[in-house]
Amino acid sequence: MRKSGYQPLGKYIEQVNVRNRDLTVTNLMGVSIEKRFIPSIANTIGTDLSPYKIVKPGQFAYGPVTSRNGDKITIALYNGNEDCIISQAYEAFRIKDTTQLLPEYLMMWAKRPEFDRYARYMSHGSVRELFSWEEMCNVMLPVPPIEEQRRIVSEYQTVERRIANNEALIQKLEETAQAIYHHTFVEGIDEENLPEGWRKGCLEEVTICFDSKRKPVAGYDRTGKKSIYPYYGATSIMDYVDDYIFDGEYILMGEDGSVVTEDGKPYLQYVRGKIWVNNHAHILQGKGLYNNNILYWSLNNTIIQNYITGAVQLKLNQQNMNSIPVIIPDENTLIKIQKILNPITDYIYCLNKDIGLLKKLLSLLTSKLS
Known part of the structure; x- marks a missing residue:
């Protein structure tokens, strides 16, 4: 220095x-x-x-x-x-x-x-x-002179405000999607007397699980110019690597360590693109009309506390995960809710992507101080 x-x-x-x-x-x-x-x-x-x-x-x-x-x-x-x-x-x-x-x-x-x-x-x-x-x-x-400091700070704070605005908008959109899901799938729904065409099922019926495709990340460069693929853990991006295992849209659900939130719900991440995932997260996709958007908001409304094992190291094994109960509506309801939730989820994804780019810009601005 x-x-x-x-x-x-x-x-x-x-x-x-x-x-x-x-x-x-x-x-x-x-x-x-x-x-x-x-x-x-x-x-x-x-x-x-x-x-x-x-x-x-x-x-x-x-x-x-x-x-x-x-x-x-x-x-x-x-x-x-x-x-x-x-x-x-x-x-x-x-x-x-x-x-x-x-x-x-x-x-x-x-x-x-x-x-x-x-x-x-x-x-x-x-x-x-x-x-x-x-x-x-x-x-x-x-x-540098104080006027130059003010200019640099102003640029930085402009980007910070953009990030904060995006985060606030994401929160409102998530609350809206949550309310829509709750209104459709929870309010006024009697699980013992479901609407015609609806039925009780389990998570295995509405998901495809890709856990078998996971492999250790050891040996892959995390520092080179090609380290551009996100390496996800149970709750967040852990690093960037020079290769990927999955390419598409997935729901990541915490498997061990950070498995369940304080209110008993699962830790979830909705991810898109080329990614690597470690062994601390299940990799899921919605099946058929029960697409990723419906799956994501369904799990967001599901208490999984009783399906967790382990005292010191909490774990949600695949067998228990597959047995988590879900309500499966008729096809018309699934199509209707898709049309509402899909654009909301797409907008949230775009805002999160924008936040990622803005954070890179913040990093660039601070790197230019030296």
Whole structure:
């Protein structure tokens, strides 16, 4: 990081160590590896919050411990409307003069993968590796004129707003699709007295399972220029590789590890294109008129808790998965619901694809800072 024209970060920042002595602040927050302030889920009943540090809007916090953090440093800029408190284990700091260095510009620098790698490399300790305050101050970064910083930040935030708008629209579309499915398949439906042409069945009757096509990813390059195919796990993309197993549209359903949500429903991913899937997800397609869209929203409304095995390592084996009950409507109902759900699902897919491209653009913008 020590390049010509770079400045030490310590020139621009100073520690903040204001404690919550009078207990006036109750908004307890933490910092995630996604580099955001998030509401704390810690049980604070009976906890003395007076030693906790107060963070004001526009200030930063970071977790010095990096050894068990997914090779990332937890650092974030607080953008809340009121003061919050954080654990005394965090370091809090602020920028001395925002006419010299914008907080948002510094946060862009902190979001770079290179910054995470640098923080891990410079962390020291025997039991826990720490990225100390001294090391934070030694970070070297380019500090262009403030007008140039504003321009860079403006470009970055424009893309961030586009992503946020897409995510909000996706949420509304998913709620709409969920309501349509619920109205058609759940409301007013008596499972013991189904409409004419409807029947009870099991998941095996309406799906094709491709689990037998899975194979280990070992030996495939994950770093080269051809590493363009998503490598999916139970809940998300894990990496990119230079080959693929599946090509089409699939529903991925968590098999072990992350199998069931807090409300007892399965972890699902609707994926399209050329992909690789590891052994932690079942690979399914809808069968016949019970297409992928109906299958996806059906599983989204299904409680699978009773089909999970294992105490320490949760698992939904294929036999149990196949036996999950489903309601199978008549053909006319399936065709009708397809016409409604298909365009909604297609639009959600396009928005997610747009988000993926926008995130790549964010990465490109931050890479140009160096």
